[in-house]
Amino acid sequence: MGEEKKGFFGRLKDGLTKTRDNIVNGIDSVFNGFSAIDEDFYEELEEILIMGDIGVNATNAIIEKLRGQVKENHIKQPSECKEILIQSIKEQMKVGETAYDFEQEQSVILVIGVNGVGKTTSVGKLAGILKDQGRKVLLAAADTFRAAAGEQLTEWANRAGVDIIGGSEGSDPASVIFDAVNAAKARHVDVLLCDTAGRLHNKKNLMEELKKINRIIDKEFPGVHRENLVVLDGTTGQNALQQARDFGEVADLTGIILTKMDGTAKGGIAVAIQSELNIPVKYIGVGETLEDLQKFDSDQFVNALFDIKVSGEEE
Missing domain, CATH: 3.40.50.300 (P-loop containing nucleotide triphosphate hydrolases)
Structure with missing residues (x-):
């Protein structure tokens, strides 16, 4: 099991290279390019997610969650948002207990x-x-x-x-x-x-x-x-x-x-x-x-x- 699982993760990672270039690099540039979390920051992030095929529904949910967490935790630095964004994408994709x-x-x-x-x-x-x-x-x-x-x-x-x-x-x-x-x-x-x-x-x-x-x-x-x-x-x-x-x-x-x-x-x-x-x-x-x-x-x-x-x- 271990070997195969590892192999699959590696292949998945390689397989997602173009998607990564398409989405993640854009996200990183927003996190690194903005000095403050303002409306422009959210708008830019939203555009990258939608352009990256993540879809309007999921994007709205992800951005909403981000806004909420930023407020709640008094986050000031855009770079601190990445972890929240990643968690939020994972939550959007949870399969659910009864799926199998x-x-x-x-x-x-x-x-x-x-x-x-x-x-x-x-x-x-x-x-x-x-x-x-x-x-x-x-x-x-x-x-x-x-x-x-x-x-x-x-x-x-x-x-x-x-x-x-x-x-x-x-x-x-x-x-x-x-x-x-x-x-x-x-x-x-x-x-x-x-x-x-x-x-x-x-x-x-x-x-x-x-x-x-x-x-x-x-x-x-x-x-x-x-x-x-x-x-x-x-x-x-x-x-x-x-x-x-x-x-x-x-x-x-x-x-x-x-x-x-x-x-x-x-x-x-x-x-x-x-x-x-x-x-x-x-x-x-x-x-x-x-x-x-x-x-x-x-x-x-x-x-x-x-x-x-x-x-x-x-x-």
């Missing part, structure tokens, strides 16, 4: 998202993570529209050593889910992980399809713990936020898997998504390999972003 309850319960996880965001790959990696925790995992390849999706998922299933239920290309996704749910019950599976089709441009069909899938799970597997995780590509910034909103109209989203966080300058979107949508980021991906998807940890993320060394988190 599904790991302990029998659960069905639908993974949704547009094509090209790393959805199928995320399903495969998640299968590996859960299997490593000793869970019995079954995959459902319900993205039957994209020819390669089933093959890709089968490859991941083999890699993770888990079973997969799939349909032939073009078959009805709902029927794949039906088969998978019944197989999951018969085999006493802990977690049924479903890859779903990612067509947002045809929202009406997608909505109908997801509703149908939801009805089947409700009917065939009543009382099972449900998770709907939306996969978003960190490099798309504000676009990712809009996608999450669109999917939120279709499904009751319980969490976010944020992929491709390496090499983007828009990593601040992780803060925005959580704050704007009130949906926690549960997993974060910084690369291609199996180990590159990990549970999201707000302290770890913000420490990596601000390049803060913490004992036990050496690269």
